[in-house]
Amino acid sequence: MTQSVVVQVGQCGNQIGCCFWDLALREHAAVNQKGIYDEAISSFFRNVDTRVVGDGGSISKGKICSLKARAVLIDMEEGVVNEILQGPLRDVFDTKQLITDISGSGNNWAVGHKVFGSLYQDQILEKLRKSAEHCDCLQCFFIIHSMGGGTGSGLGTFLLKVLEDEFPEVYRFVTSIYPSGEDDVITSPYNSMLAMKELNEHADCVLPIDNQSLFDIISKIDLMVNSGKLGTTVKPNSLVTSSSGTLKKRHKKPFDAMNNIVANLLLNLTSSARFEGSLNMDLNEISMNLVPFPQLHYLVSSLTPLYTLTDVNIPPRRLDQMFSDAFSKDHQLLQADPKHSLYLACALMVRGNVQISDLRRNIERLKPSLQFVSWNQEGWKTSLCSVPPVGHSHSLLALANNTCVKPTFMELKERFMRLYKKKAHLHHYLQVEGVEKSCFTEAVSSLSALIQEYDQLDTTKNMPVQDLPRLSIAM
Amino acid sequence: MEHAHSFSVVFRGNTPSLWLSMSIVTVQLGQCGNQIGFEVFDALLSDSHSSQGLCSKRENEAYQASCKERFFSEEENGVPIARAVLVDMEPKVINQTLSKAAQSGQWKYGQHACFCQKQGSGNNWAYGYSVHGPRHEESIMSLIRKEVEKCDSFSGFFIIMSMAGGTGSGLGAFVTQNLQDQYPNSLKMNHIIWPYGTGEVIVQNYNSILTLSHLYRSSDALLVHENDAVHKICAKLMNIKQISFSDINQVLAHQLGSVFQPTYSAESSFHYRRNPLGDLMEHLVPHPEFKMLSVRNIPHMSENSLAYSTFTWAGLLKHLRQMLISNAKMEEEVGSDCVAQASLELLVSSDPSTSASQSAGITGIDWHVRPPLSGLPPLGKMSLNKDLHFNTSVANLVILRGKDVQSADVEGFKDPALYTSWLKPVNAFNVWKTQRAFSKYEKSAVLVSNSQFLVKPLDTIVGKAWNMFASKAYIHQYTKFGIEEEDFLDSFTSLEQVVASYCNL
Numbered sequence: 001m002t003q004s005v006v007v008q009v010g011q012c013g014n015q016i017g018c019c020f021w022d023l024a025l026r027e028h029a030a031v032n033q034k035g036i037y038d039e040a041i042s043s044f045f046r047n048v049d050t051r052v053v054g055d056g057g058s059i060s061k062g063k064i065c066s067l068k069a070r071a072v073l074i075d076m077e078e079g080v081v082n083e084i085l086q087g088p089l090r091d092v093f094d095t096k097q098l099i100t101d102i103s104g105s106g107n108n109w110a111v112g113h114k115v116f117g118s119l120y121q122d123q124i125l126e127k128l129r130k131s132a133e134h135c136d137c138l139q140c141f142f143i144i145h146s147m148g149g150g151t152g153s154g155l156g157t158f159l160l161k162v163l164e165d166e167f168p169e170v171y172r173f174v175t176s177i178y179p180s181g182e183d184d185v186i187t188s189p190y191n192s193m194l195a196m197k198e199l200n201e202h203a204d205c206v207l208p209i210d211n212q213s214l215f216d217i218i219s220k221i222d223l224m225v226n227s228g229k230l231g232t233t234v235k236p237n238s239l240v241t242s243s244s245g246t247l248k249k250r251h252k253k254p255f256d257a258m259n260n261i262v263a264n265l266l267l268n269l270t271s272s273a274r275f276e277g278s279l280n281m282d283l284n285e286i287s288m289n290l291v292p293f294p295q296l297h298y299l300v301s302s303l304t305p306l307y308t309l310t311d312v313n314i315p316p317r318r319l320d321q322m323f324s325d326a327f328s329k330d331h332q333l334l335q336a337d338p339k340h341s342l343y344l345a346c347a348l349m350v351r352g353n354v355q356i357s358d359l360r361r362n363i364e365r366l367k368p369s370l371q372f373v374s375w376n377q378e379g380w381k382t383s384l385c386s387v388p389p390v391g392h393s394h395s396l397l398a399l400a401n402n403t404c405v406k407p408t409f410m411e412l413k414e415r416f417m418r419l420y421k422k423k424a425h426l427h428h429y430l431q432v433e434g435v436e437k438s439c440f441t442e443a444v445s446s447l448s449a450l451i452q453e454y455d456q457l458d459t460t461k462n463m464p465v466q467d468l469p470r471l472s473i474a475m
Numbered sequence: 476m477e478h479a480h481s482f483s484v485v486f487r488g489n490t491p492s493l494w495l496s497m498s499i500v501t502v503q504l505g506q507c508g509n510q511i512g513f514e515v516f517d518a519l520l521s522d523s524h525s526s527q528g529l530c531s532k533r534e535n536e537a538y539q540a541s542c543k544e545r546f547f548s549e550e551e552n553g554v555p556i557a558r559a560v561l562v563d564m565e566p567k568v569i570n571q572t573l574s575k576a577a578q579s580g581q582w583k584y585g586q587h588a589c590f591c592q593k594q595g596s597g598n599n600w601a602y603g604y605s606v607h608g609p610r611h612e613e614s615i616m617s618l619i620r621k622e623v624e625k626c627d628s629f630s631g632f633f634i635i636m637s638m639a640g641g642t643g644s645g646l647g648a649f650v651t652q653n654l655q656d657q658y659p660n661s662l663k664m665n666h667i668i669w670p671y672g673t674g675e676v677i678v679q680n681y682n683s684i685l686t687l688s689h690l691y692r693s694s695d696a697l698l699v700h701e702n703d704a705v706h707k708i709c710a711k712l713m714n715i716k717q718i719s720f721s722d723i724n725q726v727l728a729h730q731l732g733s734v735f736q737p738t739y740s741a742e743s744s745f746h747y748r749r750n751p752l753g754d755l756m757e758h759l760v761p762h763p764e765f766k767m768l769s770v771r772n773i774p775h776m777s778e779n780s781l782a783y784s785t786f787t788w789a790g791l792l793k794h795l796r797q798m799l800i801s802n803a804k805m806e807e808e809v810g811s812d813c814v815a816q817a818s819l820e821l822l823v824s825s826d827p828s829t830s831a832s833q834s835a836g837i838t839g840i841d842w843h844v845r846p847p848l849s850g851l852p853p854l855g856k857m858s859l860n861k862d863l864h865f866n867t868s869v870a871n872l873v874i875l876r877g878k879d880v881q882s883a884d885v886e887g888f889k890d891p892a893l894y895t896s897w898l899k900p901v902n903a904f905n906v907w908k909t910q911r912a913f914s915k916y917e918k919s920a921v922l923v924s925n926s927q928f929l930v931k932p933l934d935t936i937v938g939k940a941w942n943m944f945a946s947k948a949y950i951h952q953y954t955k956f957g958i959e960e961e962d963f964l965d966s967f968t969s970l971e972q973v974v975a976s977y978c979n980l
Binding site for chain 1: 506541565571678706715717718720721938939943952967971
């Protein structure tokens with residue numbers, strides 16, 4: 001079994017990261033009743049004897065002593081990280097695995113990437129190496145950040161290059177929060193564009209998520225809870241609700257609930273690698289199956305259940321509803337329209353008491369309404385994990401490599417161009433050492449090239465699938 | 476052709492069994508291979524212990540002893556240990572497999588029979604073949620060697636693997652090649668799981684063609700089970716509502732068990748056949764160009780239905796024969812329990828051409844297809860409907876187990892029209908009959924066939940892989956680990972050759 005290290009960068013990255021660790025702990029507590037440190041837990045946590053001073057405290061087997069997250073926390077302001085260290089999760093984090101500063105990146109990618117990048121490069125390397133050393137077999141880095149700000153966007157993507165150089169065989173999965181149209185950070189288009197180039201070049205897999213989608217989902221949950229439409233209640237100990245586990249009438253901290261959704265995504269993504277099942281799917285299989293060409297590594301995710309399931313033994317019809325939901329826009333974490341675009345590949349990661357016949361029945365049912373690229377007509381990757389998420393009998397995570405991401409990128413480009421043409425705020429970037437106009441133009445070309453790839457694929461949509469002439473053999 | 480083995484008289488403990496069976500070493504690779512391997516050993520031993528053998532006590536004992544020698548070695552406290560090596564590149568499945576076996580209380584795997592790593596092959600054939608293979612070659616081959624050394628008399632290897640993933644397929648191909656190098660005089664049969672048509676793994680077609688082309692060079696026979704076919708059996712014949720991989724593997728294990736459990740030879744009813752693999756190869760693979768074998772088993776039904784059903788050999792064999800020539804994956808769909816017998820009798824006794832319209836509607840046997848009259852082209856070939864194509868065989872083996880088995884008449888399988896012209900039926904067809912019943916079925920018949928059964932599935936996989944290859948999708952994942960475009964082209968060439976050879980039978 002392998003281990004993964006989470007690198008949470010910036011305010012957004014750390015808030016999501018914090019939610020993730022909370023949920024991960026609760027999930028493992030629910031699954032691992034005996035308190036034995038097993039391989040599943042070791043994927044994200046170290047077992048440490050806290051009485052030992054210094055580094056030697058790792059315990060590889062036996063009873064759980066003290067769990068430490070395999071995480072590196074990076075922020076150029078102290079606020080969020082301090083809050084985490086004073087909160088209920090403070091013991092989960094190794095205080096040596098933090099990098100903080102006080103001045104912040106001022107919502108400036110260039111400051112995050114170039115200034116703090118060079119300033120903290122050595123420290124970053126040191127912390128990453130340390131966390132890798134603690135792993136028996138490190139498979140994956142999960143980077144969590146937002147695109148629109150300065151630290152998450154700039155320093156977060158600086159990290160990618162470091163990871164690629166230092167750990168070339170370890171996968172880099174990036175969870176990126178894209179800004180919505182009404183983002184109040186004026187420079188977010190610049191930051192996002194510059195970050196995109198890094199994601200194009202140095203990430204193995206990117207899960208783009210936008211705040212708007214998360215917000216819509218939370219609003220719907222709120223609506224349903226308040227209108228009493230959910231029948232009984234939303235399960236109180238379900239991980240879908242807010243991290244404190246209690247239900248709030250009106251979400252005072254909507255970000256909390258929104259972050260929970262992203263945290264759930266990461267949990268479900270890794271469940272088949274951590275827990276047993278009849279058809280396992282390891283993290284290296286995600287990239288293998290869902291990335292047909294190196295540049296096209298952006299995956300749209302949708303997650304169910306998001307709302308409620310109250311029954312334990314659900315007859316197949318309700319199970320089928322879960323599959324339908326995964327293909328409905330309500331459950332997507334990105335504003336996009338996969339059904340009217342072209343699928344390059346699709347992964348269905350199921351948890352709980354779901355069998356192969358359920359999977360196949362639903363694939364057959366949903367297939368006709370989806371368009372797959374001609375060379376991948378049966379482009380489904382599936383996994384069955386026996387362990388359901390806490391509070392539910394089953395769940396489904398769908399990851400789609402679909403040309404529907406194109407509009408998101410085109411919008412990003414448009415917003416960028418509107419600012420760039422006026423040269424608004426450009427001097428804040430250009431005055432940073434190492435930043436020139438070419439950074440911007442290169443970033444734009446990179447994104448344009450990506451958009452063009454999707455364009456070309458889109459032209460093949462609706463074309464009849466023809467079998468190519470085969471090799472003929474002389475008998 | 477006589478076996479080139481020396482017959483030795485072997486005594487085991489208090490059982491004066493003459494000519495005990497030679498042993499088979501099973502290599503289970505990847506998640507699929509290990510999950511199936513468990514079910515196979517479990518099925519073999521359960522059947523062996525079953526009290527419904529419908530034969531004499533002495534007969535039963537001989538059967539048990541033979542089965543044990545073939546597949547198990549004995550430990551001190553009497554718990555049989557499977558003659559198996561378990562290989563996987565990550566630990567979850569092997570751990571599960573080991574504990575399930577131990578929990579059965581009836582048998583277990585050897586303590587040191589496993590090879591495991593921490594990180595899987597990522598569904599990447601190239602990774603399994605080029606990275607894991609060489610890296611772990613010594614350890615894996617050493618484990619296998621230890622297992623072979625435990626055998627007094629060694630028949631050969633049975634390698635269980637899937638084609639779709641990364642370990643079973645890639646590492647499986649590598650290991651098979653190694654076995655060919657290190658044990659050139661031993662037989663190797665690869666049991667290959669053909670994935671579902673609508674993907675389990677997106678790159679399954681690539682992995683499949685790479686596996687098949689490599690195995691064609693290094694293996695002696697490829698015994699194929701298709702997930703789609705077994706799934707249909709579970710759905711239509713066993714009436715299982717929510718089909719799990721466990722269900723599928725159990726049906727599969729049942730089919731394998733009915734092939735591999737001890738049988739008598741046609742010539743002699745004094746002792747069970749000694750060399751299962753040798754005999755299978757001898758009868759079924761007369762020419763190295765034709766290595767693809769498939770299994771058809773009849774009857775298949777849920778336990779409830781079994782209690783109410785009786786069959787005649789004539790009925791079973793008629794169905795089995797029609798399954799062969801019409802390329803059916805399974806027998807007729809059987810309705811409710813009490814209809815079971817009636818519907819089969821009806822189909823057996825009435826004129827096939829009238830029941831054709833009824834049966835063609837159910838996904839089962841197509842009674843329209845008939846063998847060609849000698850000298851005339853087959854009827855099917857003239858028809859526009861591809862499904863009417865008549866299935867020509869290279870060789871067939873029918874194994875019958877159960878009550879009154881000596882009365883079973885297999886003449887229908889000796890029709891020269893069933894076979895390709897370069898083999899006479901007397902060489903192409905064989906039957907093994909055994910009184911001792913198998914696994915609760917009073918009568919059961921299994922057909923192992925080297926025929927055009929697999930041409931269409933193979934052709935389909937090659938076609939899909941070719942389409943994907945033309946777009947170069949995913950190729951970078953393979954070239955990263957040393958499998959280049961030329962390697963793909965080689966595989967395509969080999970397999971087109973295989974398809975062509977079978978089509979021209």
